[in-house]
Amino acid sequence: MTDGPLTPAQQKVLDQLGADAAHRPTFDRDLRALLRARLDAGLAPSRQQLRDDEVVFVSKHSLGLVHGCEAHYLADRDEKFEVTLPMVIGTVTHKAIELSLHWQGEIIPADLVEHAIASLEHGDSWTTDFIQTRSEREKAELRSDAVERFTTFSECFPPLKAGWRPVTESRSTVELLGGKVLLRGKVDLSLGQARGSTAGKVLIDFKTGRYFPRHTDDLRFYALLETLRVGVPPRMLASYYLDQGELVTEEVTTRVLDATEARVIDGVRRMIDLVSSERAAVKRTGPACRWCPISGACIEGRAYLAGDDTDDHLW
Numbered sequence: 001m002t003d004g005p006l007t008p009a010q011q012k013v014l015d016q017l018g019a020d021a022a023h024r025p026t027f028d029r030d031l032r033a034l035l036r037a038r039l040d041a042g043l044a045p046s047r048q049q050l051r052d053d054e055v056v057f058v059s060k061h062s063l064g065l066v067h068g069c070e071a072h073y074l075a076d077r078d079e080k081f082e083v084t085l086p087m088v089i090g091t092v093t094h095k096a097i098e099l100s101l102h103w104q105g106e107i108i109p110a111d112l113v114e115h116a117i118a119s120l121e122h123g124d125s126w127t128t129d130f131i132q133t134r135s136e137r138e139k140a141e142l143r144s145d146a147v148e149r150f151t152t153f154s155e156c157f158p159p160l161k162a163g164w165r166p167v168t169e170s171r172s173t174v175e176l177l178g179g180k181v182l183l184r185g186k187v188d189l190s191l192g193q194a195r196g197s198t199a200g201k202v203l204i205d206f207k208t209g210r211y212f213p214r215h216t217d218d219l220r221f222y223a224l225l226e227t228l229r230v231g232v233p234p235r236m237l238a239s240y241y242l243d244q245g246e247l248v249t250e251e252v253t254t255r256v257l258d259a260t261e262a263r264v265i266d267g268v269r270r271m272i273d274l275v276s277s278e279r280a281a282v283k284r285t286g287p288a289c290r291w292c293p294i295s296g297a298c299i300e301g302r303a304y305l306a307g308d309d310t311d312d313h314l315w
């Protein structure tokens, strides 16, 4: 992207995310081994419950579900993965952001989005089939929504510099129990990197809508994956709310990682109990009943949905 004066919104983001070298935390070099040992020890008792061919995939989404309603987690696990328009809009926007890093000349959102769609449509991506089979009207909608998102991003987020080492849709996978459990994450944008044992990376997820506590849990999960992968935690976690141009940030500490690890161990043990039919799933009603695939057949969920319209903030 080209340099120029920052908007007040861009300057605010820069001030929130930046930290000079003297204010970057340094972590123990044994942290990765310690976290890994505790995860292995915490999950070892559950290993024998899994069949030889059973693999449990753990994402921020599945962790959130199993800590909410266990029946919802199981139902979601049985659902066929379907690509949706909002998912593809997000990926096209991220691709446009990625292209903007190396773009020569003026940034015109519609041009970048057009190139992003063409690249995904003719590439080998999980979005390729979806884009190729859209009608012209649907493609126009995709284009329009992605342009709006990219424009909102570029107005409020400072132009990304190559020296910040930006990476979009950065993926991490961590194998546990000899590959029987796979922790997987994909963060929208990462900036910076660790130096030695000193943290330097910022993990950022882009959000439409408003803040929910689960957004913090999601980013903490990514922070744990990053620490298990690299050995040094990210310096900061940030949810960026595109509609409002606002950041919610959290500094990563060993206490944050400890709490996240305990949540992951508890969640994975629940998952293993459920997929191995060790015990019945516990139902917990809540706002997530609205998008639960079995809500039509769930007596508790239907009763909840019939009387609820107030507690969005709990989920």
Ligand code: SF4
Residues within 6 Å of the ligand: 069, 070, 071, 072, 283, 284, 285, 286, 288, 289, 292, 293, 294, 295, 298, 299, 300, 301, 302
């Ligand atoms: S409808 Fe609600 S209570 Fe019932 S299974 Fe789904 S999330 Fe759980």
